[in-house]
Amino acid sequence: MSKIKVKGKHVVLSLVCLVLGFMIAFSYHLTQIENKEKNPNVSGKQWEKTLALRNQLIAEEKSNRELQKELNQKQDMVLKNEKELSKEAQIFLNLAEDAEKYRMFLGKVKVQGKGVKVTLTDGAYDPKEDNINNYLVHEHHVFKVVNELYISGAAAVAINGQRLTSHSYIICNGPVITVDGIEHPAPFTITAIGDPDVLSSSINLIGGVKDQLVNDNIVFTLEKDDKIVLNPILGS
Amino acid sequence: MWLPFIGLIIGIILGLLTEIRIPEEYSNYLSIAVLAAFDTLFGGIRAYLQNIYDEKVFVSGFFFNIMLAASLAFLGVHLGVDLYLAAVFAFGVRLFQNIAVIRRIILTKWSTNKEKVEKN
Numbered sequence: 001m002s003k004i005k006v007k008g009k010h011v012v013l014s015l016v017c018l019v020l021g022f023m024i025a026f027s028y029h030l031t032q033i034e035n036k037e038k039n040p041n042v043s044g045k046q047w048e049k050t051l052a053l054r055n056q057l058i059a060e061e062k063s064n065r066e067l068q069k070e071l072n073q074k075q076d077m078v079l080k081n082e083k084e085l086s087k088e089a090q091i092f093l094n095l096a097e098d099a100e101k102y103r104m105f106l107g108k109v110k111v112q113g114k115g116v117k118v119t120l121t122d123g124a125y126d127p128k129e130d131n132i133n134n135y136l137v138h139e140h141h142v143f144k145v146v147n148e149l150y151i152s153g154a155a156a157v158a159i160n161g162q163r164l165t166s167h168s169y170i171i172c173n174g175p176v177i178t179v180d181g182i183e184h185p186a187p188f189t190i191t192a193i194g195d196p197d198v199l200s201s202s203i204n205l206i207g208g209v210k211d212q213l214v215n216d217n218i219v220f221t222l223e224k225d226d227k228i229v230l231n232p233i234l235g236s
Numbered sequence: 237m238w239l240p241f242i243g244l245i246i247g248i249i250l251g252l253l254t255e256i257r258i259p260e261e262y263s264n265y266l267s268i269a270v271l272a273a274f275d276t277l278f279g280g281i282r283a284y285l286q287n288i289y290d291e292k293v294f295v296s297g298f299f300f301n302i303m304l305a306a307s308l309a310f311l312g313v314h315l316g317v318d319l320y321l322a323a324v325f326a327f328g329v330r331l332f333q334n335i336a337v338i339r340r341i342i343l344t345k346w347s348t349n350k351e352k353v354e355k356n
Contacts, residue, residue, distance in 0.1 A: 009291055014243030016298050020273050021244040023302075025251025027266050034260065 104156070107163040107233035111156055113193040115228040116200050118145055121187035123217035135217035137186050139172040145190050146170075148209045152202035154192035156230050160184045161191070163233045182234075187219075196224040261313070265306040268323050272305035273298065275327040278334040285341045 104111045120142065123135030142159065149157050157164045159179050168180050176183040192199055200222055203209050213220045258266070276298040283289040305323045312319025 010239045012291060012295055014239040016243075016277075016295060017240045018243040018247040018250075019298075020277060021247025022251045023247075023266065023270050023273055025248040026254060027251075027263075027270050029252055029254070030258070030263055030266065033257075034263065 107156065107165055107230075109232055110229065111193060112227060112229040113155070114196050114224075114226055115154070115191060115193040116149075116196050116203070117223050117225050117228065118149075118190040118192075118203065119187055119219075119221040120145065120190070120213065121219040121221075123219060126217070136175075137177075137188060137218055139170050139177045141213055141216065141218060142170055142177060142188055142190065144209050144212065145203070148203055149190070149192040149194070149199060152194070152199055154194035154199060156193045158191050158230045160189055161231065163230055165233060191225075191228050191230065193228055193230065196226075200224055264313075264320055265309045268305040268309045268320050268327075269302045271324060271327045271331070272301040275331050275334070276301050278331055278338065282334045282337050282341070285338060 100109075103109050120137045122137055126135060146157055146159070146164065159170070162179055162182060162184070164179070169178075171178050173183060176185050177188070178184070203222055205211075210220055210222070276294070279297065280289065280294040283294070305320075305327065308323050309320035312322075
């Protein structure tokens with residue numbers, strides 16, 4: 001009887017102890033958590049760690065700022081370089097345009113523009129004239145026209161579609177004339193690119209080329225053309 | 237005999253392992269309850285040493301004091317009066333008194349034991 005009583009007493013006591021232990025532990029646990037949340041860097045070690053991390057962060061920010069400055073400088077340099085490059089590109093563009101122009105002058109490429117077209121045809125057969133040479137087109141007639149055209153500012157001249165260059169030659173070769181080794185029969189069509197008004201008026205001068213040619217019994221026609229196309233020089 | 241200690245250890249383990257989060261304003265009540273529990277516990281020990289221990293009084297006092305302290309703190313919060321201070325004060329004073337009485341009783345017992353040993 002007394003044994004059972006003692007046991008019951010102990011059970012009640014242990015229940016009380018259980019509740020007490022639970023409450024103490026729970027309270028302690030809770031307080032720990034609250035302290036951690038309130039000031040997470042209370043302990044010296046943690047504080048030192050935080051300080052070290054903070055210092056590291058500051059150092060990183062410093063280096064970041066320096067790097068940012070460096071980046072800005074580099075970007076300025078890039079900008080400068082780009083400006084220079086654009087200038088160079090401009091220069092190259094100009095050079096390219098010049099090269100294109102010179103190529104046109106040299107006859108390396110096809111050119112087209114306003115100009116005039118002069119046709120020289122042999123005169124009609126005249127029984128009165130003994131000498132047949134008196135009504136044929138000779139190379140000096142062609143020379144005259146070509147020289148006159150060049151003098152009055154033609155940019156490009158061609159005979160029967162063949163471009164003339166600075167070192168072209170024209171020779172009389174019996175019934176034909178030879179331009180740079182290629183024979184051309186009459187009639188000769190001389191095309192020139194340039195200001196049509198200037199060219200035609202210079203050809204039409206009184207006592208000028210036209211009159212001289214007409215005196216030599218040559219049929220002379222001159223027409224202005226808005227679009228003259230000259231092919232590049234063969235073999236250039 | 238070891239049953240109360242096992243209960244205490246189980247209670248502590250349960251308390252440490254519990255991940256229940258209660259709001260911060262309720263943690264005050266818990267502290268008061270813990271204080272009340274301590275007070276009752278020491279009161280019980282003193283009564284046991286003075287041979288006036290009654291289990292019914294002890295157990296009922298234990299739980300009743302806890303609840304009373306918590307409800308007093310709760311009432312204080314809602315009335316705008318820091319009533320939990322009264323609880324802290326009362327329990328604190330009683331705790332110290334109880335501990336002092338326990339110390340005196342133990343000292344007396346120890347010295348009488350010593351005298352007995354010397355006499356023998």
